[in-house]
Every structure is written in structure tokens, then in C-alpha cells.
Amino acid sequence: xxxxxxxxxxxxxxxxxxxxxxxxxxxxxxxxxxxxxxxxxxxxxxxxxxxxxxxxxxxxxxxxxxxxxxxxxxxxxxxxxxxxxxxxxxxxxxxxxxxxxxxxxxxxxxxxxxxxxxxxxxxxxxxxxxxxxxxxxxxxxxxxxxxxxxxxxxxxxxxxxxxxxxxxxxxxxxxxxxxxxxxxxxxxxxxxxxxxxxxxxxxxxxxxxxxxxxxxxxxxxxxxxxxxxxxxxxxxxxxxxxxxxxxxxxxxxxxxxxxxxx
Amino acid sequence: xxxxxxxxxxxxxxxxxxxxxxxxxxxxxxxxxxxxxxxxxxxxxxxxxxxxxxxxxxxxxxxxxxxxxxxxxxxxxxxxxxxxxxxxxxxxxxxxxxxxxxxxxxxxxxxxxxxxxxxxxxxxxxxxxxxxxxxxxxxxxxxxxxxxxxxxxxxxxxxxxxxxxxxxxxxxxxxxxxxxxxxxxxxxxxxxxxxxxxxxxxxxxxxxxxxxxxxxxxxxxxxxxxxxxxxxxxxxxxxxxxxxxxxxxxxxxxxxxxxxxxxxxxxxxxxxxxxxxxxxxxxxxxxxxxxxxxxxxxxxxxxxxxxxxxxxxxxxxxxxxxxxxxxxxxxxxxxxxxxxxxxxxxxxxxxxxxxxxxxx
Ligand SMILES: Cc1ncc(C[n+]2csc(CCOP(=O)(O)OP(=O)(O)O)c2C)c(N)n1
Ligand code: SF4
Ligand SMILES: [Mg+2]
Numbered sequence: 100x101x102x103x104x105x106x107x108x109x110x111x112x113x114x115x116x117x118x119x120x121x122x123x124x125x126x127x128x129x130x131x132x133x134x135x136x137x138x139x140x141x142x143x144x145x146x147x148x149x150x151x152x153x154x155x156x157x158x159x160x161x162x163x164x165x166x167x168x169x170x171x172x173x174x175x176x177x178x179x180x181x182x183x184x185x186x187x188x189x190x191x192x193x194x195x196x197x198x199x200x201x202x203x204x205x206x207x208x209x210x211x212x213x214x215x216x217x218x219x220x221x222x223x224x225x226x227x228x229x230x231x232x233x234x235x236x237x238x239x240x241x242x243x244x245x246x247x248x249x250x251x252x253x254x255x256x257x258x259x260x261x262x263x264x265x266x267x268x269x270x271x272x273x274x275x276x277x278x279x280x281x282x283x284x285x286x287x288x289x290x291x292x293x294x295x296x297x298x299x300x301x302x303x304x305x306x307x308x309x310x311x312x313x314x315x316x317x318x319x320x321x322x323x324x325x326x327x328x329x330x331x332x333x334x335x336x337x338x339x340x341x342x343x344x345x346x347x348x349x350x351x352x353x354x355x356x357x358x359x360x361x
Numbered sequence: 362x363x364x365x366x367x368x369x370x371x372x373x374x375x376x377x378x379x380x381x382x383x384x385x386x387x388x389x390x391x392x393x394x395x396x397x398x399x400x401x402x403x404x405x406x407x408x409x410x411x412x413x414x415x416x417x418x419x420x421x422x423x424x425x426x427x428x429x430x431x432x433x434x435x436x437x438x439x440x441x442x443x444x445x446x447x448x449x450x451x452x453x454x455x456x457x458x459x460x461x462x463x464x465x466x467x468x469x470x471x472x473x474x475x476x477x478x479x480x481x482x483x484x485x486x487x488x489x490x491x492x493x494x495x496x497x498x499x500x501x502x503x504x505x506x507x508x509x510x511x512x513x514x515x516x517x518x519x520x521x522x523x524x525x526x527x528x529x530x531x532x533x534x535x536x537x538x539x540x541x542x543x544x545x546x547x548x549x550x551x552x553x554x555x556x557x558x559x560x561x562x563x564x565x566x567x568x569x570x571x572x573x574x575x576x577x578x579x580x581x582x583x584x585x586x587x588x589x590x591x592x593x594x595x596x597x598x599x600x601x602x603x604x605x606x607x608x609x610x611x612x613x614x615x616x617x618x619x620x621x622x623x624x625x626x627x628x629x630x631x632x633x634x635x636x637x638x639x640x641x642x643x644x645x646x647x648x649x650x651x652x653x654x655x656x657x658x659x660x661x662x663x664x665x666x667x668x669x670x671x672x673x674x675x676x677x678x679x680x681x682x683x684x685x686x687x688x689x690x691x692x693x694x695x696x697x698x699x700x701x702x703x704x705x706x707x708x709x710x711x712x713x714x715x716x717x718x719x720x721x
Binding site: 153154155156157159160166167169173174175176177178179180183186187188189190191193194195198215216219 | 427430
């Protein structure tokens with residue numbers, strides 16, 4: 100009995116149901132337990148590994164909780180100034196068109212300070228992949244209101260709830276950029292259940308494969324939780340996300356092969 | 362083969378960039394330097410050398426395109442004029458922090474604010490003292506002719522790569538707009554992929570099995586490591602200050618007085634020297650070519666031989682502070698300049714010398 104519960108007896112090939120992603124480094128993730136960022140990192144790295152494009156992939160980390168993404172992804176990466184990743188990705192892809200280039204940004208980064216760069220990279224139809232992690236809040240700086248914060252939602256800078264009259268409406272940037280002729284594939288996904296993780300992974304794979312087609316920009320929004328910023332336990336935050344975020348930010352493809360999904 | 366052309370200073374920058382093996386230009390229009398982007402768009406350098414040109418959505422985008430391109434080991438550049446350069450400061454600071462070798466051209470106009478589109482030298486502090494946040498310097502070259510506008514493109518790229526540091530060409534609206542003869546070098550090829558891997562092994566070119574991944578960042582949250590990084594940067598700046606000072610001396614051998622001036626002001630001072638010498642005043646010109654690193658030692662030596670120095674700048678007096686710091690304190694040192702986009706006449710400069718230095 101004693102013998103059987105030793106680690107080596109458990110770690111047998113037939114018992115293994117899950118392995119560490121090859122292209123994730125050994126560095127311990129800096130994210131709060133329960134946060135979606137780590138899962139999204141992992142599936143991007145799975146896609147890069149499965150496509151066999153590690154040596155051809157260049158990533159861009161944002162300013163936000165994912166600022167240290169380059170510590171966790173075993174690929175060449177650049178760290179951006181707050182909001183400027185799409186401009187950087189533009190230059191990288193134009194200077195090295197044979198590479199796969201992706202940016203990884205939060206909602207404050209992509210839809211507030213970097214709105215101009217986002218819209219113009221999309222409008223030019225840069226042949227890149229943009230990953231957009233929408234958690235409706237500024238996670239890194241301690242839970243301030245984001246452009247995507249829901250009406251009535253509390254944050255440290257909307258302590259009485261977002262008042263749309265004085266604070267503006269949440270920005271559906273994904274629907275907005277889907278209108279631009281430069282975007283080829285636009286989708287909104289989530290990673291709170293295994294089924295959603297699989298769907299998101301498929302979408303990210305497609306977004307990378309699209310770079311080969313040179314038809315334009317692929318944009319994958321992932322609606323994700325920020326349990327710390329929302330001041331909830333991880334499971335509760337995912338439930339809250341399903342109930343409150345998804346009605347406002349419905350999941351699914353928005354634009355496929357350059358055509359808006361009806 | 363060398364080629365002789367008659368062109369504007371701004372156009373000379375563009376043609377020189379193509380010939381210097383530049384990989385990419387990213388810029389946003391602003392007077393008085395829009396000819397740089399216009400010339401490049403007309404010239405189609407992609408067909409000549411493979412160099413790409415992109416009109417960006419803003420100077421914020423431009424400088425971050427330069428950041429990313431430089432991080433890939435490419436020779437990349439942007440240009441703008443004063444308000445646009447102010448917008449770029451965050452990106453330039455990131456480049457200094459991440460030690461990236463890009464080229465920025467500032468064809469200066471008068472400020473503050475939207476100011477004027479006329480030439481000025483009022484961005485000296487911004488250019489030489491760091492400009493953005495944090496302790497850093499960028500190598501700053503000050504051309505005073507269309508020929509130097511062309512020559513300094515290659516020089517700036519080479520210095521930028523030698524030190525892994527941004528370089529700036531600090532010009533002004535007068536030199537950008539004036540036409541002169543300019544001789545161009547033959548085309549230098551762009552870096553090959555192999556050269557990039559060999560010469561800039563830190564560049565993000567895609568992680569291959571034979572090396573660790575390359576990361577370009579200016580972030581280090583650990584204060585002890587961040588201090589070490591800063592100490593390393595400062596050591597680099599001391600090396601630049603020791604090895605890269607460039608200047609020109611005109612009629613200084615017998616001079617009792619000197620003008621210290623760069624760019625357009627140096628051109629005015631050359632005329633002023635003639636006028637003054639006709640009057641029997643022995644005056645010369647000391648022209649810093651590198652504004653950072655500033656020729657401190659040379660100014661100090663010169664200050665031991667003359668009775669006074671007049672720093673002539675199209676500003677309220679910025680470089681004069683560096684002259685004062687460098688020179689011996691027992692001589693007369695003053696500033697003379699015009700603001701708001703006005704270029705002083707040689708006669709005004711001589712008059713200022715007589716009143717502020719000789720008579721004063
Ligand atoms: C120019 C600039 N302004 C402000 C900041 C401070 N700042 C850092 S992260 C951040 C918000 C990030 O929020 P988001 O993009 O939503 O990412 P998250 O942390 O939620 O993943 C802000 C405002 C900064 N680093 N730089
Ligand atoms: S603050 Fe929010 S977004 Fe940031 S790591 Fe924690 S849970 Fe994730
Ligand atoms: Mg966020």
C-alpha cells in the first residue's frame with residue numbers, strides 16, 4: 100500500500116492525462132490563482148508548438164497583468180509601451196513578412212490608450228494575429244475602470260458603479276474593428292470551461308494559420324475573469340462572467356473570411 | 362560611384378537613408394519636414410533596395426514601429442518636427458532602456474506648443490538631456506549643411522548600432538528646407554539575415570534551438586537589478602562621451618573671441634566672422650557636431666585661450682548652459698539668440714558680440 104502511492108508509481112505513462120505545455124517555460128506564473136491569463140498563454144503556446152513555428156514566431160507583451168508574458172512563453176518576444184503593440188506588430192511583420200507575429204493585450208491597453216493603434220492596424224489589414232484579453236477592468240493597476248467595464252459595474256475608480264452618463268458606455272471594440280475592411284477573421288471566445296478552451300484554441304490556431312493566407316488581420320477576443328479586480332473567488336468570478344459579461348459581450352465568430360457573420 | 366545632386370536638406374535625409382541600407386522608415390507628416398516622407402513615397406525604395414516606407418497614424422505609432430523594427434536588428438528610422446518629437450519621448454525612453462539602435466530626425470520648429478513652422482533650436486535641452494523619463498541620453502548629431510544632413514544618416518545608424526542606443530539628428534527648418542549641392546555615397550546593402558544574427562545576436566529573429574529566447578524589454582521590477590542596468594547604461598554614456606565627440610573649429614587659431622554655435626546658427630556665425638574680422642575683431646567659431654556627447658574638454662581648452670565666448674542659438678539660451686559648465690569661469694560667456702522662428706542676421710550677431718562680450 101505504502102509503495103503504491105509513491106510519486107514514481109503514479110507518474111506512469113498510462114496515468115498521464117495532461118502534460119506541461121512544451122513551449123511554456125518553467126517560470127512560475129505571476130497571475131492570481133484562477134485568472135484566465137495563464138490559460139490563454141498556454142493555448143497560444145500549444146498552437147505555436149503544434150504548428151511547429153517556434154523559430155518563426157515573434158510575440159509582443161502588453162503593459163498590463165500580462166506584461167511579463169515573455170517570461171512564460173519560450174519564444175522571442177518584445178515588451179511594448181502601454182497600448183502600442185499593434186504598431187509594433189505592424190513594423191515587425193512588414194520588416195519580416197515570413198514570420199508569424201502576434202500581439203497580446205488587455206482591454207485598457209488595446210481599447211483605451213491604444214485605440215488608435217488598434218483601429219489603424221486593423222484598418223490597414225496588417226497580416227498579424229491580435230489576441231485581446233477582455234476582463235472589463237484594469238487588473239494590473241489594482242482594479243480601476245476599463246473602457247470595457249459594464250454599466251453599473253463597480254471598480255476602484257467607479258466605486259458606485261459605472262455611470263454611463265458621466266463615464267461613458269463600455270466600448271465594443273471587437274464589433275467596431277469587425278466593420279473595417281482590413282480585418283479577415285474576428286471572433287470572441289472564453290476559457291472558463293474545457294469546452295471553451297478547445298474553441299478558443301481552434302480560433303487562435305485559425306488566426307495563426309491565416310497569416311499564411313495574407314488576407315488581413317485576425318482578431319481573437321477572449322472574455323476573461325479578473326477575480327482579484329472583481330473582488331470575487333475564482334469560481335464565483337466565472338459565474339459572474341457568464342451571467343453579466345456574456346450577455347453584453349456574446350461569444351462566437353463575428354467575421355469569417357472577411358464576411359460579417361449574420 | 363559618388364553622385365552629385367542639388368536638393369533640399371529633408372530630401373537629402375531620405376536619399377541618404379536609402380543609400381545607408383535603411384530597412385524601414387515610419388513617419389507622420391508635419392511641417393517643416395514632410396518632404397522626408399514625401400520623397401520616400403515618390404522614390405519607391407522598396408523597388409530600389411527593399412526598404413519599406415509606411416505613413417503611420419501618429420508619431421506615437423511611428424516611434425513604436427521604430428522600437429519594434431530595431432528590436433528585430435533592422436536599421437529603422439523616423440522623422441518629425443518638435444511637437445511630434447515630444448509625442449515620441451515615451452518611446453525613445455523605452456528604446457534607451459531596452460538599448461535599441463534606431464534613428465530619429467528632428468527638423469526643429471519654434472515652440473512652445475504648436476508654436477510656429479519656422480526654424481528654431483529650442484529643442485536642445487530635450488535632445489541632449491534625455492527628453493523623456495528616466496536617466497538616459499541619446500547620441501545627438503547637429504548638421505549645418507545639406508551635405509551633413511546626408512552624411513549624418515549613415516553616421517547616426519552606425520553609432521546607434523555600435524552602442525545599442527538611439528541616435529538623433531537635430532536639424533532645423535532652415536537646413537531642412539534649403540537647397541544645396543550634396544554628394545552621395547554609393548548604396549550600402551541592407552543587413553542580410555545572417556549579418557543580423559551575427560552582429561545583433563540579441564535581436565528577436567525567432568528562437569532557434571541553438572540559442573535561448575531573445576527578449577526585448579526595458580522592464581525589471583527588481584530594484585537591485587534595475588540599478589545594475591542603470592549603472593551599465595551610465596558606463597556606456599561615459600564611453601560615448603570619451604570616444605564620440607565631434608566638432609569643427611573655424612578661424613580659432615588667432616581668435617580672441619569665439620562664437621559657439623551649431624546648425625543654422627553656425628552658418629550665420631561664419632558670415633559674422635567675416636564681418637567682424639573686416640572690423641578688426643579676431644573672432645572664430647567653435648561648432649559642436651555632437652551635441653550629446655558635448656565637446657566639454659575642447660571648449661574648456663579653448664576657453665583658456667580666449668577673452669570671451671558667445672553662444673549663438675535660435676532659442677532663449679540652452680546650449681549656453683553647457684558652455685558655461687565646460688569653460689573656465691574667468692572669461693565672459695553670454696548667450697545671443699532669437700526665438701519664435703526668427704534667424705538672426707550676421708550683423709546682429711556681431712553687434713551682440715561687441716555689446717555683450719567685448720564691451721560688456
Ligand atoms: C503610459 C502609461 N500609462 C499608464 C500606465 C499604468 N498602467 C499599467 S497597466 C494599466 C492598465 C492595464 O489594464 P488592461 O490593459 O486591461 O490589462 P489587465 O491588467 O487587466 O490584463 C495601466 C493604466 C502605464 N504603464 N503607462
Ligand atoms: S489582477 Fe486580475 S487580470 Fe491580473 S493576474 Fe490577478 S486576476 Fe488576473
Ligand atoms: Mg483588463
